Amino acid sequence: MQRVSGRRQQSAALACNNRPARVDPVNNRVTIVDVAARAGVAISSVSSALNDRPGVSEATRKRIVEAAHELGFVPSLRGRSLSSKRAFSVGLVVHRDPSVLESDPFFGSFIGGIETVLDAQNYALILQMGSEKIETLERYRSLAANRRVDGVFLSELGVEDPRIPLVEELGLPAVGVNAEPDFPLPAVRQSHVEGIRELVDHLVSHGHRRLALVTGPTEFIHAGQRLRAWSEAVAAHDLAPGEVVEGDFTYEGGVAAASRLLTDRAPDERPTAVMCSNDLSAIGFLARADELGVRAPDDISVAGFDGIALGSYIRPSLSTIATTPRLLGVEAARMLLAAIAGERVDDVDIAPARLLPRGSTGPAPAHS
Amino acid sequence: MQRVSGRRQQSAALACNNRPARVDPVNNRVTIVDVAARAGVAISSVSSALNDRPGVSEATRKRIVEAAHELGFVPSLRGRSLSSKRAFSVGLVVHRDPSVLESDPFFGSFIGGIETVLDAQNYALILQMGSEKIETLERYRSLAANRRVDGVFLSELGVEDPRIPLVEELGLPAVGVNAEPDFPLPAVRQSHVEGIRELVDHLVSHGHRRLALVTGPTEFIHAGQRLRAWSEAVAAHDLAPGEVVEGDFTYEGGVAAASRLLTDRAPDERPTAVMCSNDLSAIGFLARADELGVRAPDDISVAGFDGIALGSYIRPSLSTIATTPRLLGVEAARMLLAAIAGERVDDVDIAPARLLPRGSTGPAPAHS
DNA sequence: CACCTCTACCGAAACGTTTCGGCTTTCGGT
DNA sequence: ACCGAAAGCCGAAACGTTTCGGTAGAGGTG
Incomplete structure (x- = not known):
């Protein structure tokens, strides 16, 4: 390492070894000053050149870029931040x-x-x-x-x-x-209205008439959004809106919703298809339903929302609306x-x- | 808002309204200079005072802190970064x-x-x-x-x-x-040796003699660590080390491991207890085992490692080694x-x- | 009273950029 | 040949801190 120790000076141009870019271990880094010295220009020109700003001839720009590369110059984020008032x-x-x-x-x-x-x-x-x-x-x-x-x-x-x-x-x-x-x-x-409509179409075309929805916490806007999309899609089939249970996006919420919708009811009073506002709660719903002897998809159809990997693992695998x-x-x-x-x-x-x-x-x- | 517009000056001390701290919406922020002016000291004193450095009398320190508070001074991270060579x-x-x-x-x-x-x-x-x-x-x-x-x-x-x-x-x-x-x-x-030993003790005390381990990818060091802990714990009971299958920490990996360990084997050639290197693969293992007609915990005991929430939801709930x-x-x-x-x-x-x-x-x- | 020490405080440099006004130089137009 | 404009380049200020050497004054000592 022939680099001069101590603080760098204009003499940096002397260190003309063509070594590849290299970061100094300690804080003694190569700055824009070094590049300027090496290229034989002012630091403002270096700045302009490296930031693709006008006012630099193609020749000097090339020289500057080369010098920067040879010295392994990496602009200091800190200097940049302070000067440009950005945090990056x-x-x-x-x-x-x-x-x-x-x-x-x-x-x-x-x-x-x-x-x-x-x-x-x-x-x-x-x-x-x-x-x-x-x-x-x-x-x-x-x-x-x-x-x-x-x-x-x-x-x-x-x-x-x-x-x-x-x-x-x-x-x-x-x-x-x-x-x-x-x-x-x-x-x-x-948008999730398409997906929700597809789901409702899918369910209705499979003969479902008693639908139910497990929403997310109403303080989140998407709970309302999904509820609205659901209601419209259901209404489009001239069906009753069906029951709506507020969930909380958790597995336990799904469990609770299943308990609520499936216990103490005659089979013909239960919904035959349920959409949960996310996959996790749908999985909870499925688990609880199974416990209650209500099997998916035979006794009940259940769908989630998200498209998490886990949904494809469980049995039955989870129908869902896949987001990206x-x-x-x-x-x-x-x-x-x-x-x-x-x-x-x-x-x-x-x-x-x-x-x-x-x-x-x-x-x-x-x-x- | 009586703040003077444009760039601030020493005259900041004039803005003697005792409003609570307030952040300026735009970039026209209150700096250490303003604080110094208001407290009637040099900026270096402000710096020392606010950073609890010696060389400031208690009286002026208090005055400075007050001024800073009144102006709602928040030191600029950018200035600090550049000067102190830290990124925070x-x-x-x-x-x-x-x-x-x-x-x-x-x-x-x-x-x-x-x-x-x-x-x-x-x-x-x-x-x-x-x-x-x-x-x-x-x-x-x-x-x-x-x-x-x-x-x-x-x-x-x-x-x-x-x-x-x-x-x-x-x-x-x-x-x-x-x-x-x-x-x-x-x-x-x-350390996971205690947990793994506890698990092995637990299994052996329940009569298990044919154990198996599903590891993580061997390129991770904890795969080796867990394997070692497992081997030692098993050896401590004078049992054969048992089969070791390499998994990959995924659900699918668990599925594959179960297929490997449970298919085409007479029941007395199968392990009766398996530890998987993480919960997710254990859950996959359980699912595949169930598919193969091998029930947990009756036909096989399965444990995971991690303690993820999902493990307590599934049925049977997943025995595991809980990390923090x-x-x-x-x-x-x-x-x-x-x-x-x-x-x-x-x-x-x-x-x-x-x-x-x-x-x-x-x-x-x-x-x- | 002269000298020294210590404390509190100040001023200025440094950190590494960007930006902007101004100075040369070049070049096209008349 | 001269003028004006534009391009290329430079120098210096600015961003907002920290740090360090230095100074004034207070206080102690002989």
Whole structure:
């Protein structure tokens, strides 16, 4: 290593060995000054050249790029941050129970999708978890207070979600995920009305007439959205809306819903087909139904919503409406970066969630 | 809002309204200069005062703190970063399939634990996901190249893990999670030998003599660790080591293992008790066994490893060895922050994982 | 009273970029 | 041959901290 020790100087140009780029172990890193010296230009030119800004001739640009490469120059994120008033990272605050990531496929894939986009632009994702709602809000606030992030994702939106006024007040770029139509910020959405309609069609065409729905907690907007889509689809077949039970997206919620809908009832008073608002609760529903001697798909048809891997493993395998969280993440990230860049960003609708019929749904029981 | 518009000046002291702390929506934020002006001191004194450094009298310190509070001063992370050469964030690169977070409880709770510690110190977690191994390594490298993080967690360690030499070369503080004894960096560990021994004792005391093990992929060190613990515990009962099948931590892996161990065999050639290296594969094993007409716990006892919530839902509920990833995260974060602060940090062993006997294990079949 | 020490505080440099006004140089047009 | 514009390049300020050397004054000592 012939690098001069101590602080680097203009003399860096002397170290003309053509070694490949190499990161210094300790903090003695190569800066824009070194590159400028080596290329024999001013640092402002280096900056312009490396950021593809006009005002640099092609010849010098090439020389600068070469010098940068030879020295293994990596622009300091810190200097950049301070100067350009950007953090080069975006935030996602997960505001549910810490055990969410355990069983919820959404965030894993969603984050995966986000990553692919961020990475390409040298942005990073800061993940925070808050179990309490209040705490979550505080998280957003502090994230914004020291400008640790340039923007945030708003997922799992609630009705009257306090995060919306918050980010507006803070002037923090944000994009919503599966937001309501009147959402005041850019949003990416995956429609579920098609999938739900397909499911209802599927069920009705198999002779089902007594349908029921297990919703999510009504504080989340998608509970209402799915309820509405369901009601419309059912009404389109001139059927009664059927029972609606509020669940909570958990396995136990599904169990409770099954108990509620299936115990102390004559078979012809039970629904013959049930849609649960997510796969996990559908799986709970199936388990409890089985315990109660109500078999799927013979005695009852059950469908979920999400398309988690586990659903294809259980027996009977779970019919579901498959969403594409990864794609949602990709689009959300793209939009957020655009918003941060100050571009006008339009809402995006990705391909709707579709019915994925599997083993847990089938013909209605004959005697019904 | 009586704040002077445009750039702030020393005249900030004039804005003597005692409003509560308030963050400016746009980038026109209150800086250390404003605080200094208001308190009538030099900015260096403000810095010292707010960072609890000596050289400030109690009186002025109080005055400064007050001024800072009145103005709602939040030190700029960016300025701080540049000046102090720290990023105030740490990195975690998850290097498995994006679907990992779907079904693996580990990361959710682990991250939750990390968060609680980081948050208290105003650190943030940067999460990256890389499906490919190489890609993952590149992630670490770029994370370090622009010094986006001050340290990283090394989880899911592999044998001869290339990340170890990498962080050493980069001089990047790191802590290992469940590392081998000869791990060259600080590590937090949760022993599983106790739990595995408890499980083997439990099985043997229930009359089991033909045991089998479904491991994880051998490229992960914990596959070897668990295999060793298992072998020793079995040997302690003077039993044959039994069959060992390599799984892959997935549901399908469990299915495959069950097919392998249970088909084309007379009942007295089958193992009567099986431990799978994680819960998910144990659940897969159970499902496949059931399909093959081998019932748990009557015909076969099956246990998992992890303690995921789902295990308590299925029927029979899954006996398992319960780990505490959250605690692992807490300790890992504590250690990493200490390492970053330059303190000497010793390895930590948290309370061992313990057997959680549930429905999927029981007495060995009578005829065996 | 002169000297020294220590404390509290200040000023300025440093961290590594981006950005902007201004200076040369070049070149096309008359 | 001259002028103006535009392009290429430079220097310096700015971003908001931390840190370090230095200074004034208080207080103690001989």
